[in-house]
Amino acid sequence: MNLQVILGNFALILFVLMVLTGVVWFFDVFYLAKQRRAAADRALAEYDSRAAKASADGIKLDNHGRRAQIEADILRQPTWVEYSGSFFPVIALVFFLRSFLYEPFKIPSSSMVPTLLVGDLILVNKFTYGIRLPVINQKIIQINDPQRGDVMVFKYPKDMSQDYIKRVIGVPGDKITYENKRLTVNGVAVKYTPMDDYLNDERLVYNKQFQENLSGVSHRILNDDSKPTYGRDAVEAFPGRDENCTYRYEGFTCTVPAGNYFMMGDNRDNSADSRYWGFVPDKNIVGKAFFVWMNFSSLRRIGGIQ
Known part of the structure; x- marks a missing residue:
């Protein structure tokens, strides 16, 4: 170490x-x-x-x-x-x-906009996915498994010293297809409802905004029409890629291996996630994000996370 x-x-x-x-x-x-x-x-x-x-x-x-x-x-x-x-x-x-029990985190990037903004101070439930020994993060008591739609904090597979936060898109055994910026899970197309465009404060541009319903969990996502479905050149040779994923020009399909999860940011075209660096092993899980308790730039941010 x-x-x-x-x-x-x-x-x-x-x-x-x-x-x-x-x-x-x-x-x-x-x-x-x-x-x-x-x-x-x-x-x-x-x-x-x-x-x-x-x-x-x-x-x-x-x-x-x-x-x-x-x-x-x-x-x-x-x-x-x-x-x-x-x-x-x-x-x-x-x-x-x-x-x-609970661990505080600060959101450092815009990958989860509009659900989470840069500067949001959040609380993460450390026991909902099982009791783990501190420091080594070894699970000793199983409680619940992550579900599609959960906002989860985990250790970045390429650097365990970094904590990442994304949304659970696929659980073990799921077949995930992402084409033309739309998800299909196990052959069922995810439902999208158009919303008013979202103003990107960082770039001062408007992004397409949709209400995504993922296994009953409704949340907002953003799409940037100026960017492709995914950056093909940014896809890495991550563990299990050749056995579980097929990448095409218009999108890709991945089958989530046992003991792993497929994660994506809600700011779909501005998120480095499982599309590029691969699956998240269960041993990397930190906990479930559930509450924004402060954002010094906007006190209205206080509330639950969907």
């Missing part, structure tokens, strides 16, 4: 910090704190002995204030222990929440 992968894996960084602060916290609770208590008891016993002798000699001491100060000074945690003990429960809680 190289440095770039480590730095790009926030879960790994959190895990290391949790372990380090946790070790210090446990070491303090079960060893250092007892050592400090024993030292404080010895110091207090010595002080009480001196105070008793002074009292016998007729000398009056401020026993309570001085005694309490001695005890507090000895029992005080070292700074490095105090900070570790303060950070450990916070780091552990964040690690648990983002590893097993």
Whole structure:
């Protein structure tokens, strides 16, 4: 694992910090704190002995204030222990929440426009597709499988340090055909309803917009009439391409192999997805995107993801 992968894996960084602060916290609770208590008891016993002798000699001491100060000074945690003990429960809680329940992501590109915009801060459900061990992403408990139409976050097959987000178009065993910018799944043509053109804020041009109904999941997609159905020169020699896919001038057909998924962006002509770099293995799944909780450029963006 190289440095770039480590730095790009926030879960790994959190895990290391949790372990380090946790070790210090446990070491303090079960060893250092007892050592400090024993030292404080010895110091207090010595002080009480001196105070008793002074009292016998007729000398009056401020026993309570001085005694309490001695005890507090000895029992005080070292700074490095105090900070570790303060950070450990916070780091552990964040690690648990983002590893097993919900993880936040920020949308960096326009591949999922109009469903998701650049700058959208989203929440991803980490358990709906099964419980996975953090860092290594190994599934240990099966719950649900991704369904057609789901918006899913996954590790980019060519670079596991990168998180991608696309829509599930095909599940294992599906036969996906994409011709003339229209989908057919298992021989059934996907339904499209024309909508008003969509203004592309980045390029200040209008794109064709349609309501796509994929296995009962209705969502908007965009088409750019100035671009072909797909970029033939951009298709890579991805694993399983020759056995499962046939590319033609007007489109392509792919059969999704077992344990894999076919992903596409809703901004169909501006998305690098399974058409070009191949299928997404189940082991790469991160979770299901379900909620936009903030976009600093538009507060109206808050809401569920369809």
